[in-house]
Amino acid sequence: MKEPLLEVRDLWVEVEGKEVLKGVSLIIPKGETHALFGRNGSGKTTLLMTIMGFPSYRVKHGKIFFKGEDITHLPPYERAQRGIGIMFQRPPTIRGVKLREMLSLCAKENGVKIEELAREFGFEPFLDRDVNRGFSGGELKKSELLQLLVQDPDLALIDEPESGVDVENLQVISRMIRRLLQKDTHRPRTKSGLIITHTGFILQYVPADLGYVMIEGQIYCRGNPLEIFEGIQKHGYEECVSCLRRIGGA
Amino acid sequence: MSEKDRRSLEPKLENFRPAKEGQAPRSLEELSPEEWAHLKEAGFDTQIPKEGEFFQADAHVVQCRSLPEGLELMPVTEALQRYDWIGDYWWKAVSAEKDVYTRATAEDLDEGYFIRVLPGYRLVYPVTACLYIRTPEVVQKVHNLVIVEEGAELNLITSCTTHPGVRSGFHIGVSEFYVKRNGKLTFTMIHEWAEELHVRPRTGIIVEEGGTYVSTYVTLHQVATVQSFPHCRLVGPGARATFGSVVVAPKGSLLDLGAQISLEAPGTRAEIISRSVSTGGETIARGHLIGKAPEIKAHLECQGLMLSDEGAIKAIPQLDAYYANVDMSHEAAVGKIAQEEIEYLMARGLSEEEATSLIVRGFLKVRIEGLPETLQKRIDQAVELARAGL
Ligand SMILES: Nc1ncnc2c1ncn2[C@@H]1O[C@H](COP(=O)(O)OP(=O)(O)OP(=O)(O)O)[C@@H](O)[C@H]1O
Numbered sequence: 093m094k095e096p097l098l099e100v101r102d103l104w105v106e107v108e109g110k111e112v113l114k115g116v117s118l119i120i121p122k123g124e125t126h127a128l129f130g131r132n133g134s135g136k137t138t139l140l141m142t143i144m145g146f147p148s149y150r151v152k153h154g155k156i157f158f159k160g161e162d163i164t165h166l167p168p169y170e171r172a173q174r175g176i177g178i179m180f181q182r183p184p185t186i187r188g189v190k191l192r193e194m195l196s197l198c199a200k201e202n203g204v205k206i207e208e209l210a211r212e213f214g215f216e217p218f219l220d221r222d223v224n225r226g227f228s229g230g231e232l233k234k235s236e237l238l239q240l241l242v243q244d245p246d247l248a249l250i251d252e253p254e255s256g257v258d259v260e261n262l263q264v265i266s267r268m269i270r271r272l273l274q275k276d277t278h279r280p281r282t283k284s285g286l287i288i289t290h291t292g293f294i295l296q297y298v299p300a301d302l303g304y305v306m307i308e309g310q311i312y313c314r315g316n317p318l319e320i321f322e323g324i325q326k327h328g329y330e331e332c333v334s335c336l337r338r339i340g341g342a
Numbered sequence: 343m344s345e346k347d348r349r350s351l352e353p354k355l356e357n358f359r360p361a362k363e364g365q366a367p368r369s370l371e372e373l374s375p376e377e378w379a380h381l382k383e384a385g386f387d388t389q390i391p392k393e394g395e396f397f398q399a400d401a402h403v404v405q406c407r408s409l410p411e412g413l414e415l416m417p418v419t420e421a422l423q424r425y426d427w428i429g430d431y432w433w434k435a436v437s438a439e440k441d442v443y444t445r446a447t448a449e450d451l452d453e454g455y456f457i458r459v460l461p462g463y464r465l466v467y468p469v470t471a472c473l474y475i476r477t478p479e480v481v482q483k484v485h486n487l488v489i490v491e492e493g494a495e496l497n498l499i500t501s502c503t504t505h506p507g508v509r510s511g512f513h514i515g516v517s518e519f520y521v522k523r524n525g526k527l528t529f530t531m532i533h534e535w536a537e538e539l540h541v542r543p544r545t546g547i548i549v550e551e552g553g554t555y556v557s558t559y560v561t562l563h564q565v566a567t568v569q570s571f572p573h574c575r576l577v578g579p580g581a582r583a584t585f586g587s588v589v590v591a592p593k594g595s596l597l598d599l600g601a602q603i604s605l606e607a608p609g610t611r612a613e614i615i616s617r618s619v620s621t622g623g624e625t626i627a628r629g630h631l632i633g634k635a636p637e638i639k640a641h642l643e644c645q646g647l648m649l650s651d652e653g654a655i656k657a658i659p660q661l662d663a664y665y666a667n668v669d670m671s672h673e674a675a676v677g678k679i680a681q682e683e684i685e686y687l688m689a690r691g692l693s694e695e696e697a698t699s700l701i702v703r704g705f706l707k708v709r710i711e712g713l714p715e716t717l718q719k720r721i722d723q724a725v726e727l728a729r730a731g732l
């Protein structure tokens with residue numbers, strides 16, 4: 093097996109007094125992209141937010157390792173500095189702060205060319221607007237991905253990137269994620285990703301190496317992401333419970 | 343702060359020495375590099391392009407020069423001697439009998455500036471004025487008069503600050519501004535006083551038909567007390583006024599600020615926007631809009647950020663309407679920084695302190711409509727400079 097980048101070990105997480113994750117374990121090796129499926133409310137976003145380290149997601153039990161280091165109790169900015177990045181589903185507006193300034197803060201002098209990237213993805217006109225202020229749904233996605241591209245994390249946590257995005261912008265967003273996860277490179281990849289998707293569209297553009305299904309705070313199925321997704325489409329999520337029985341939890 | 347503490351903050355004139363006893367420099371060259379650094383922070387910069395410059399230390403005018411045609415700039419005592427018509431303006435927008443401070447200024451004046459822009463002259467660059475307290479423990483009583491004649495335009499930046507060695511003092515500043523038909527006055531005041539300074543601006547503005555007045559007030563550093571409540575009258579149809587303020591109250595500061603705008607002619611418009619941050623001090627954000635004519639539009643917006651459990655922010659908006667056909671509104675919101683915003687920035691690699699400082703700075707970057715871009719930049723710069731202290 094390749095070197096693990098992220099390891100989540102028997103994670104139990106409570107949000108606002110509610111137990112949401114009930115013993116989640118997974119390993120994302122360096123250079124791999126994994127996909128996470130599951131019903132609304134099953135705990136997918138909670139898993140991503142816990143990996144990023146937001147304080148309202150309280151780890152009751154279990155551990156998170158990143159690059160071999162126990163990061164379970166580090167604040168989000170220290171995780172960001174170690175190479176974890178997240179795409180928010182509903183990012184807040186930061187008024188009075190221009191996107192350009194936000195991007196240069198994300199870059200932390202890593203040499204990423206902000207203007208060039210923005211131009212490449214048609215987002216230049218937004219550089220001088222307040223971060224997320226009055227952005228449409230699709231623009232928010234692009235703003236988030238641009239920030240991630242500039243931040244250049246080793247592990248990108250991507251929550252429903254295609255929801256509410258029109259077909260043309262889906263192409264742009266897919267290109268951004270492909271860039272983020274080095275999908276166009278022939279050299280061995282170093283960047284990893286965890287992508288939540290309901291529609292599976294994104295997987296047509298951004299191939300994933302492994303898929304999971306989350307059911308009521310637990311990970312049930314592990315396997316070929318496209319096959320899992322087809323299974324969900326045909327038989328619904330319940331099928332995954334039996335699927336797990338069939339493959340014995342691998 | 344208890345009522346008792348607050349009363350003891352009310353400065354008494356007899357506790358200060360007359361500014362006329364101050365040691366005034368003969369020229370700006372005599373000022374030390376430390377003094378210049380302080381002056382620059384308060385926005386007084388001799389390097390920027392400008393139409394005119396006025397510098398008063400304590401009770402003495404040190405520098406007063408103007409370049410272009412169409413601009414009259416002189417010490418106000420000189421204008422009082424030169425123009426017999428000045429009585430039409432002197433104490434006509436502010437009453438000399440208003441309070442103990444205006445009376446003291448009427449009785450014993452320590453100078454001030456007179457600025458008049460002749461009809462039709464639209465000055466491109468700003469006129470900068472600095473009212474400087476250079477001697478400890480003095481009371482400086484200033485009376486300024488600005489007349490923007492028909493169709494004329496003026497950008498006036500006033501910087502008010504102290505010698506770096508001065509900790510305590512008292513500044514009284516009476517200002518009367520007249521904007522004639524279709525004239526425009528943009529007035530920006532940056533305060534950077536000392537810890538134990540008391541400040542009492544007394545300002546009256548009268549705007550005629552089609553005229554515009556845009557006022558911006560910035561104070562980001564500690565000062566003992568400031569109490570300021572300009573009265574602006576929009577007396578001609580279509581006149582407009584905008585008041586913006588960007589205020590930080592550090593521990594030990596009491597800032598009682600606001601504006602009253604009286605809309606006295608049809609089609610007038612008024613707006614008051616205030617942003618206050620308390621880092622332990624107290625701010626009161628007042629706004630009073632009076633609709634005395636039909637077809638007017640007025641809006642008041644007060645927003646406050648509390649960064650500490652000490653101190654206070656009080657928003658006191660008032661709207662008075664006397665006609666059916668008016669559009670008057672206010673919004674006020676006081677709170678702490680949204681945790682969600684801090685977490686968002688932390689996920690991008692900013693520490694909690696960096697995130698807080700960025701959000702506060704953004705909060706203070708209020709866009710004031712009608713403010714020239716260069717002035718907006720200066721205010722943003724002042725906020726940047728203060729960032730370390732937030
Ligand atoms: N801040 C919160 N306060 C209260 N309950 C929460 C909070 N965050 C999550 N939950 C609850 O935890 C459960 C899991 O939520 P989560 O957002 O992780 O689901 P999800 O799998 O991402 O769903 P979706 O597909 O709808 O995005 C839900 O029942 C949700 O209501």
Ligand SMILES: [Mg+2]
Pocket residue numbers: 136137138251
């Ligand atoms: Mg979700």
